[in-house]
Amino acid sequence: xxxxxxxxxxxxxxxxxxxxxxxxxxxxxxxxxxxxxxxxxxxxxxxxxxxxxxxxxxxxxxxxxxxxxxxxxxxxxxxxxxxxxxxxxxxxxxxxxxxxxxxxxxxxxxxxxxxxxxxxxxxxxxxxxxxxxxxxxxxxxxxxxxxxxxxxxxxxxxxxxxxxxxxxxxxxxxxxxxxxxxxxxxxxxxxxxxxxxxxxxxxxxxxxxxxxxxxxxxxxxxxxxxxxxxxxxxxxxxxxxxxxxxxxxxxxxxxxxxxxxxxxxxxxxxxxxxxxxxxxxxxxxxxxxxxxxxxxxxxxxxxxxxxxxxxxxxxxxxxxxxxxxxxxxxxxxxxxxxxxxxxxxxxxxxxxxxx
Amino acid sequence: xxxxxxxxxxxxxxxxxxxxxxxxxxxxxxxxxxxxxxxxxxxxxxxxxxxxxxxxxxxxxxxxxxxxxxxxxxxxxxxxxxxxxxxxxxxxxxxxxxxxxxxxxxxxxxxxxxxxxxxxxxxxxxxxxxxxxxxxxxxxxxxxxxxxxxxxxxxxxxxxxxxxxxxxxxxxxxxxxxxxxxxxxxxxxxxxxxxxxxxxxxxxxxxxxxxxxxxxxxxxxxxxxxxxxxxxxxxxxxxxxxxxxxxxxxxxxxxx
Numbered sequence: 001x002x003x004x005x006x007x008x009x010x011x012x013x014x015x016x017x018x019x020x021x022x023x024x025x026x027x028x029x030x031x032x033x034x035x036x037x038x039x040x041x042x043x044x045x046x047x048x049x050x051x052x053x054x055x056x057x058x059x060x061x062x063x064x065x066x067x068x069x070x071x072x073x074x075x076x077x078x079x080x081x082x083x084x085x086x087x088x089x090x091x092x093x094x095x096x097x098x099x100x101x102x103x104x105x106x107x108x109x110x111x112x113x114x115x116x117x118x119x120x121x122x123x124x125x126x127x128x129x130x131x132x133x134x135x136x137x138x139x140x141x142x143x144x145x146x147x148x149x150x151x152x153x154x155x156x157x158x159x160x161x162x163x164x165x166x167x168x169x170x171x172x173x174x175x176x177x178x179x180x181x182x183x184x185x186x187x188x189x190x191x192x193x194x195x196x197x198x199x200x201x202x203x204x205x206x207x208x209x210x211x212x213x214x215x216x217x218x219x220x221x222x223x224x225x226x227x228x229x230x231x232x233x234x235x236x237x238x239x240x241x242x243x244x245x246x247x248x249x250x251x252x253x254x255x256x257x258x259x260x261x262x263x264x265x266x267x268x269x270x271x272x273x274x275x276x277x278x279x280x281x282x283x284x285x286x287x288x289x290x291x292x293x294x295x296x297x298x299x300x301x302x303x304x305x306x307x308x309x310x311x312x313x314x315x316x317x318x319x320x321x322x323x324x325x326x327x328x329x330x331x332x333x334x335x336x337x338x339x340x341x342x343x344x345x346x347x348x349x350x351x352x353x354x355x
Numbered sequence: 356x357x358x359x360x361x362x363x364x365x366x367x368x369x370x371x372x373x374x375x376x377x378x379x380x381x382x383x384x385x386x387x388x389x390x391x392x393x394x395x396x397x398x399x400x401x402x403x404x405x406x407x408x409x410x411x412x413x414x415x416x417x418x419x420x421x422x423x424x425x426x427x428x429x430x431x432x433x434x435x436x437x438x439x440x441x442x443x444x445x446x447x448x449x450x451x452x453x454x455x456x457x458x459x460x461x462x463x464x465x466x467x468x469x470x471x472x473x474x475x476x477x478x479x480x481x482x483x484x485x486x487x488x489x490x491x492x493x494x495x496x497x498x499x500x501x502x503x504x505x506x507x508x509x510x511x512x513x514x515x516x517x518x519x520x521x522x523x524x525x526x527x528x529x530x531x532x533x534x535x536x537x538x539x540x541x542x543x544x545x546x547x548x549x550x551x552x553x554x555x556x557x558x559x560x561x562x563x564x565x566x567x568x569x570x571x572x573x574x575x576x577x578x579x580x581x582x583x584x585x586x587x588x589x590x591x592x593x594x595x596x597x598x599x600x601x602x603x604x605x606x607x608x609x610x611x
Contacts (some may be wrong), residue, residue, distance in 0.1 A: 084579065085586040094593055156537065160546020162553065169553035169560070171579060184545075188529040196522060 009053030021077030044119035063313030086225035089250030150275025175221030262290035481551035495531035
């Protein structure tokens with residue numbers, strides 16, 4: 001893949017650790033770790049985390065930094081044919097666990113905060129279920145939990161696909177195939193309509209730049225390690241095992257109800273890839289701990305880079321710092337908070353749900 | 356495409372072309388006062404031809420399942436299909452030639468070729484089935500477009516220009532796709548196409564691997580086996596390191 005196709009983010013960062021294809025970055029000025037609880041961001045394996053740092057003024061990461069959060073990012077890299085045997089357990093118990101250790105070690109060995117985006121949210125949830133003592137708080141953004149809930153276009157796309165045969169045939173699943181799958185969901189919009197509406201020569205340069213950056217990001221699709229793809233597509237999308245508590249990773253069953261740490265779950269009201277009911281299912285599963293749910297008006301990508309992206313930044317930063325997803329100005333109408341006491345009895349329920 | 360079946364491919368392409376031509380013809384007939392028809396007529400005149408008769412003829416030629424088309428159009432589809440059966444390499448003859456029992460020293464090579472042929476045949480079937488689903492989407496898109504143009508005409512909202520017309524067409528296509536891509540038939544056709552491609556790819560790889568092995572070069576199968584071994588050993592090494600760390604932590608001194 002050429003350098004032109006590999007988009008880079010806009011916020012300065014420093015690589016602090018690497019293993020195989022994986023890179024662990026720390027964002028922000030200076031090289032010394034700060035004093036706050038660090039946040040480790042785990043993006044999906046499909047597409048690149050560049051989307052979280054897409055353009056000046058449209059950077060989720062820069063927004064968190066500006067709100068006083070110390071941000072680390074796990075970049076999974078670009079798997080190739082040699083990585084076809086990487087499985088879910090490798091990503092979870094090896095790569096993610098090592099990154100959590102690295103970040104934690106830089107901050108005195110204390111539990112850290114974890115934020116997962118989309119598939120990265122699923123990986124983060126599984127990690128939190130298996131390693132509860134290593135985390136302080138967990139944020140899941142546009143994360144599918146019940147893959148059969150709502151109008152799940154991706155689940156439909158793979159419904160009749162023989163995933164085993166596909167992985168056996170391809171080994172590592174090419175990024176181009178992943179892109180083609182996404183295009184197939186809205187072919188006319190993505191292949192033609194979008195370009196009719198794209199900013200022209202006389203458009204605002206900032207808008208034009210954003211369009212081009214987004215375009216570069218969309219087609220910067222890493223290949224998928226075969227065994228990981230096999231398990232995720234088959235066990236999550238086709239068999240929907242995660243929500244049923246039957247997903248097994250490396251011989252360990254993932255029981256999300258074991259998660260006791262505070263969880264903030266944010267989804268987009270107009271998300272066509274992860275429909276809201278798919279994310280909302282998490283609230284029903286977490287029967288212990290502290291669960292906050294927030295709907296943001298936007299799509300799967302729009303909530304990060306759209307005109308209202310600051311709403312998401314405020315929500316996440318406030319919740320990480322204070323445990324409340326909304327600023328203390330009474331504007332939290334869209335936030336539903338369910339607090340369960342440590343003994344497991346409902347301690348209180350405030351706000352209302354507009355989701 | 357390893358085996359040419361010219362009429363097959365021509366016919367598939369024409370089915371999609373028909374959907375488009377039919378849409379334009381209907382559009383021109385259904386909403387001339389709304390602006391779209393006039394625009395098309397003008398565009399056609401600029402090309403030095405009268406657009407509507409050509410478009411109508413085109414639609415009649417290829418709209419094979421439309422009851423209102425003329426006898427030539429109705430006959431053409433079956434005729435082409437029949438002709439295809441008699442084309443250069445009829446499938447039955449190819450089956451007979453390729454799928455006969457493999458004998459002799461090249462038996463394995465022949466069997467590999469047979470598997471490749473069967474996978475290709477299945478891929479062709481799946482591809483045609485999938486194209487049929489795409490044609491359904493296009494046909495539905497035409498109906499939606501005409502409905503919407505008629506609605507605009509009734510509301511006296513003319514289509515401003517070709518760009519606006521193309522946006523209407525794209526919106527209708529996307530809506531038709533959103534409706535029909537939920538169908539069991541569509542999903543099955545899509546899945547079967549991917550599955551057939553997977554099987555075809557496996558057979559191609561097997562053939563390539565056989566050739567590489569004969570040339571003394573590493574095959575995909577051998578590389579996969581090597582990668583798996585490296586991966587397994589890497590995972591074991593990391594598990595051992597973790598256990599070592601735990602031991603060190605438990606006794607408080609480094610284990611050498």
